[in-house]
Amino acid sequence: NAGVTQTPKFRILKIGQSMTLQCTQDMNHNYMYWYRQDPGMGLKLIYYSVGAGITDKGEVPNGYNVSRSTTEDFPLRLELAAPSQTSVYFCASSSGRAGYNSPLHFGNGTRLTVT
Amino acid sequence: DAKTTQPPSMDCAEGRAANLPCNHSTISGNEYVYWYRQIHSQGPQYIIHGLKNNETNEMASLIITEDRKSSTLILPHATLRDTAVYYCIVRAHNTDKLIFGTGTRLQVFP
Numbered sequence A: 001n002a003g004v005t006q007t008p009k010f011r012i013l014k015i016g017q018s019m020t021l022q023c024t025q026d027m028n029h030n031y032m033y034w035y036r037q038d039p040g041m042g043l044k045l046i047y048y049s050v051g052a053g054i055t056d057k058g059e060v061p062n063g064y065n066v067s068r069s070t071t072e073d074f075p076l077r078l079e080l081a082a083p084s085q086t087s088v089y090f091c092a093s094s095s096g097r098a099g100y101n102s103p104l105h106f107g108n109g110t111r112l113t114v115t
Numbered sequence B: 001d002a003k004t005t006q007p008p009s010m011d012c013a014e015g016r017a018a019n020l021p022c023n024h025s026t027i028s029g030n031e032y033v034y035w036y037r038q039i040h041s042q043g044p045q046y047i048i049h050g051l052k053n054n055e056t057n058e059m060a061s062l063i064i065t066e067d068r069k070s071s072t073l074i075l076p077h078a079t080l081r082d083t084a085v086y087y088c089i090v091r092a093h094n095t096d097k098l099i100f101g102t103g104t105r106l107q108v109f110p
Helices: none
Strands: A004-007 A010-013 A019-025 A031-037 A043-051 A054-057 A064-066 A076-078 A087-094 A110-114 B009-013 B018-023 B033-038 B045-050 B061-064 B070-075 B084-089 B104-109
Touching: A004 A087, A019 A031, A019 A087, A019 A110, A043 A064, B009 B018, B018 B033, B018 B084, B018 B104, B033 B061, B045 B061, B045 B070, B070 B084
Parallel strands: A010 A110, B009 B104
Antiparallel strands: A004 A019, A019 A076, A031 A043, A031 A087, A043 A054, A064 A076, A087 A110, B018 B070, B033 B045, B033 B084, B061 B070, B084 B104
16 A cells, blocks of 8 residues: 555745645545645645545635545646645545544645745 | 644753643534644645544644644654644535634754
């Protein structure tokens, strides 16, 4: 099992560019999540999905979009990159509902810089 | 929303037990308490979770008070590699979201 795999590991974007952060998991988990972590801060939930075709907003969804067409993949899209989106992005998955006896499994993150 | 309160930082001598406290006074009856840690900027690592009974695994022990308003993570013999930020997390009420706070930065010294 590879677990949760995120690509790319690093990326530099210019203001206004767009990109997709990829996340895939091979554990057949229904639940997937995107978090961002700014320097010295805790993780903030951007979007999450409870299954293929179903997504919902987290704490900080503005400026991002997601889709969940398969169980395995949960890409995060930035349409018009802004310096405020400079952060480390973590994808996670769980077999059941978060907080209900189902630990989250995290990827190793994507470090994004917008200049 | 349910949330947790942790001290921002703690120190522990190598080989001694590290006891990390967490308050979660608004937790609901069916919400688990989770502990994760993050070393440098790696992805958070799951440690342990529990509902109302004390739990132990190969990494740590979790002690939850009877009223479930607080808990303590115990690393029985801390090593330098346990230096990390430790997060105590509960689920936001009536949602599928786990909300992270800023955690406790544990420094283990020789």
